[in-house]
Every structure is written in structure tokens, then in C-alpha cells.
Amino acid sequence: MTELKDYRNLFPSLNQERGGRPPIYFDNACMTLKPQPVIDAILDYYNRYPACGERSTHWFAAQVDKGVEESREAIRQLIGASSIKEIVFTKNTTEAINLVAQSLRWNPEDVVLTTDKEHNSNLCPWQELVERGIVSKHRAIPADEQNRFHLEAFRKVLEEEGGKVRMVSLCHSSNLDGTSIPDEVIREVVRLTRAQNPDAFVFLDAAQSVPHKQVNVQGLGVDFIAFSIHKMCGPTGVGVLYGRKEFLNDESVIQPFIVGGGTVEDTHLFGHPRYFKAPYKFEAGLQNYAGIIGAGAAARFLAEVGPERIAEHERVLNRALTERLQGFPEIKILGPRDPDERSGICTFYLLKPATRFSDSEPDIDEKLDGRANIMIRKGTFCVHSWYHAHEEQFDAFWGGFRPTLFRASFYLYNTLEEVELFASTMSRILEEIADLPTFAGG
Numbered sequence: 481m482t483e484l485k486d487y488r489n490l491f492p493s494l495n496q497e498r499g500g501r502p503p504i505y506f507d508n509a510c511m512t513l514k515p516q517p518v519i520d521a522i523l524d525y526y527n528r529y530p531a532c533g534e535r536s537t538h539w540f541a542a543q544v545d546k547g548v549e550e551s552r553e554a555i556r557q558l559i560g561a562s563s564i565k566e567i568v569f570t571k572n573t574t575e576a577i578n579l580v581a582q583s584l585r586w587n588p589e590d591v592v593l594t595t596d597k598e599h600n601s602n603l604c605p606w607q608e609l610v611e612r613g614i615v616s617k618h619r620a621i622p623a624d625e626q627n628r629f630h631l632e633a634f635r636k637v638l639e640e641e642g643g644k645v646r647m648v649s650l651c652h653s654s655n656l657d658g659t660s661i662p663d664e665v666i667r668e669v670v671r672l673t674r675a676q677n678p679d680a681f682v683f684l685d686a687a688q689s690v691p692h693k694q695v696n697v698q699g700l701g702v703d704f705i706a707f708s709i710h711k712m713c714g715p716t717g718v719g720v721l722y723g724r725k726e727f728l729n730d731e732s733v734i735q736p737f738i739v740g741g742g743t744v745e746d747t748h749l750f751g752h753p754r755y756f757k758a759p760y761k762f763e764a765g766l767q768n769y770a771g772i773i774g775a776g777a778a779a780r781f782l783a784e785v786g787p788e789r790i791a792e793h794e795r796v797l798n799r800a801l802t803e804r805l806q807g808f809p810e811i812k813i814l815g816p817r818d819p820d821e822r823s824g825i826c827t828f829y830l831l832k833p834a835t836r837f838s839d840s841e842p843d844i845d846e847k848l849d850g851r852a853n854i855m856i857r858k859g860t861f862c863v864h865s866w867y868h869a870h871e872e873q874f875d876a877f878w879g880g881f882r883p884t885l886f887r888a889s890f891y892l893y894n895t896l897e898e899v900e901l902f903a904s905t906m907s908r909i910l911e912e913i914a915d916l917p918t919f920a921g922g
């Protein structure tokens with residue numbers, strides 16, 4: 481078996497230097513780097529058979545069809561789906577969630593539940609349904625005191641809605657702080673959701689889970705999951721929607737909202753078109769074949785590396801980083817104290833009203849990048865709603881202080897040496913800004 485550290489050599493983007501130093505890429509929650517087998521698969525499509533799929537039958541097209549279906553099979557295996565008919569290719573997670581939001585046949589009294597720390601992609605599509613009067617309500621389940629999924633709060637909201645909940649769409653692993661909903665809790669969510677309403681669905685936003693750990697959709701019993709291939713060693717512009725085959729072809733439950741070429745078996749000038757069966761009826765228009773074929777290569781690559789090995793490696797790195805950052809009194813880490821509960825994500829802020837002396841000075845992320853090629857992310861990570869909901873809390877504790885969040889996120893190719901370099905560079909930056917006021921608490 482190839483050792484995990486040896487896979488690093490397969491990533492050409494790591495094999496370069498700027499200013500005599502290699503890149504240290506800690507922005508993996510946003511996008512991961514691409515290994516050579518994935519790049520090769522994409523190039524192979526463009527070099528040898530750059531034709532369309534699902535329409536023509538010639539030499540090149542047959543290879544496209546084969547490549548696309550092999551990708552579907554690789555994805556099916558990766559997530560433990562029961563059939564390739566349950567694997568729909570989309571543009572990304574966002575499109576997959578919108579596809580379901582717009583395609584399900586809703587009742588006006590339906591209620592949608594999410595958590596209170598969703599990525600905008602698992603919030604806006606549901607809010608739109610409310611705004612357009614398609615469903616009655618969206619409610620956000622409050623997290624527990626360590627920002628984790630709170631089963632009791634969920635149970636309470638379900639009860640309050642008295643059987644009206646039609647969709648429970650949850651962030652499986654959070655891009656904000658790395659917390660995941662444990663498998664047994666998801667199974668309980670599924671049980672409770674169906675008990676209050678047999679027509680209700682459970683959807684997992686798996687953008688941060690499928691790339692980083694073993695996810696088995698049948699074991700979890702959920703109805704839908706969505707994830708993005710660019711976060712799992714694959715190309716940009718491809719995502720996956722998994723939906724249970726039991727209802728994907730039931731037009732009384734779900735009907736595709738983007739239709740046209742590729743989705744249709746037959747049409748007449750008048751009357752209802754006859755659509756293909758899933759997954760094709762959800763894949764309208766000519767597809768991103770290079771990307772889909774690259775997605776298959778990425779899924780095979782991840783299966784070979786082993787999702788659980790990736791998860792464990794990320795825990796090792798996060799423990800090391802957490803220990804180092806906890807040594808800096810002015811740094812506060814978001815989410816649970818135990819790094820094992822934050823997968824490969826470490827989001828932190830400084831207990832300082834400002835992280836630089838003037839706006840013209842580079843901020844911490846820019847300093848890390850400029851000095852040591854360490855790439856992290858700053859901002860609200862598309863979870864604005866969580867940030868705004870906590871503004872009052874920040875106000876109460878720190879008199880109007882709104883912290884800037886920084887996020888380091890790991891993947892299989894990161895190393896303990898990189899973590900150490902990050903910590904030592906941070907240490908120097910903190911010394912330089914030591915004269916900026918610091919809050920005592922946190």
C-alpha cells in the first residue's frame with residue numbers, strides 16, 4: 481500500500497517554488513489541488529476523444545459515454561449508493577441543492593429546516609422558496625454551546641411544527657468550523673423526520689464531508705446528498721447530487737426544473753414532453769464531459785488513498801495546529817475545544833479589535849502568503865448568516881468588536897512540517913502586532 485505521504489508527489493502544483501520556498505496550501509475547504517491522474521484523465525479526453533456524450537454513437541462519442549458512466553460508477557462506490565441511476569452530475573453543490581429546491585413538488589404549508597450555520601448554498605435556495613410563497617417557512621436549528629449540531633433543539637423544532645416539516649437540509653461537515661454531525665445522529669434525524677411526516681426528506685450538504693471522510697448514503701439512510709468535485713482532488717465545474725432511486729422517477733414527487741436537450745425521450749409541439757429516467761432527466765444540455773471524466777478519476781484516486789486515512793491524517797494535523805495556536809493567548813479557535821471534533825478545519829480569530837496597524841498594511845493572511853507562501857482564507861466563508869447572528873454576542877462580550885475570521889484547512893498532502901512553519905510564522909506576526917490592543921477574555 482502506498483504511504484499517505486507519497487501521494488504528495490502526485491500533485492504538480494506542490495512541486496514549484498516562489499522566492500525559494502514551496503507552496504503551503506491550507507485553503508482546501510475552498511478548493512483542493514489536483515493530482516496527476518486527474519489531470520491526465522482530463523487531458524486524455526481533450527487529446528483523444530473530445531466529443532459529446534449520450535447523443536452520437538461514433539468512435540469518439542462511445543468513449544465519452546463509457547468515461548461518463550465509469551465516473552458515475554466510481555462516485556457510486558465512493559458514497560455507497562445502490563445504483564448509478566442515483567448519481568446526477570451537476571455544476572457544483574450549489575446547483576445540486578437548487579435543483580432539488582426547484583424540482584420537488586412542494587405544498588404551500590411545507591416547512592424547511594436547516595441549521596443556523598449553513599453555507600449560503602444551503603440557505604438561499606430554501607429562503608427563495610419561502611419568499612415566493614412555495615413553502616410556508618424556513619427555520620434554523622440553533623447549535624449547541626460549542627457550535628455543534630443540537631439534536632434536542634432539532635427535536636423541539638420538529639415538535640413545534642407538528643408534522644409540517646417536509647425538508648431537513650443539514651450541513652454534514654461545516655466549512656465554518658469543521659464540526660460534523662455524527663452518523664448515529666443523522667440516522668436519528670432521518671428517523672424523527674420520517675416519523676413526523678412520511679413524505680419528508682433529509683438532505684445532507686456533503687461538500688465538506690465526502691472529500692474528507694467515509695460517507696455511506698445507504699448506511700445513513702438520507703434521501704439526498706450534494707458535493708463538489710473541486711473539493712476532492714477533481715476539476716472545477718462538476719458537482720454531484722445523490723438522490724434515492726425510489727422517488728427520483730416519481731413525477732408526483734420531483735420534476736426537473738431545467739429541461740431541454742439531453743433530458744427528453746420525445747416531444748411534440750403540444751403536450752407534455754416524455755423525459756428520460758433519472759439521472760439523465762436531471763442533466764439538461766451538453767455536459768462538462770472533461771470534468772465528469774476527471775471526477776471519476778478523482779473518485780478513484782480518493783478510494784485508493786482511503787477516506788478514513790485522509791480523515792485521520794487531518795485530525796493529526798489539526799491536533800498539532802490547535803496545540804500550537806492554543807499557546808498564543810490572543811488567538812481564539814472557533815467551535816469545539818477538542819480538535820478531533822473539527823476535522824481538518826481550524827478557524828480562528830484574534831482577540832484584538834484590529835489585526836493590523838493600518839488598512840494599507842497587509843493583513844495576517846497576506847503576510848502569511850507573502851512571507852512563507854502559506855495560503856489560508858479570511859472572511860465569513862459564505863456563512864454570513866452565522867456571523868450576523870453572533871454580532872450581538874460579540875457586541876455584548878467585547879463592546880462592538882467584530883472579529884476577522886481566518887481559516888486553515890487541510891488535506892491529504894499537507895504535513896506536520898507545514899503546520900509548524902505556519903505556527904512559527906504566526907508567532908512572528910503576533911510579536912509584530914503585540915502593541916495593538918488585546919481583549920482579556922474570550
Ligand SMILES: Cc1ncc(COP(=O)(O)O)c(C=O)c1O
Pocket residue numbers: 509510572573574575599601602651653654655685687688708
Ligand atoms: C458546506 C458547503 N456547502 C456548500 C458549498 C458550496 O459549494 P460550491 O461552491 O462548490 O457549490 C461549500 C463551498 O465551500 C461548502 O463548504
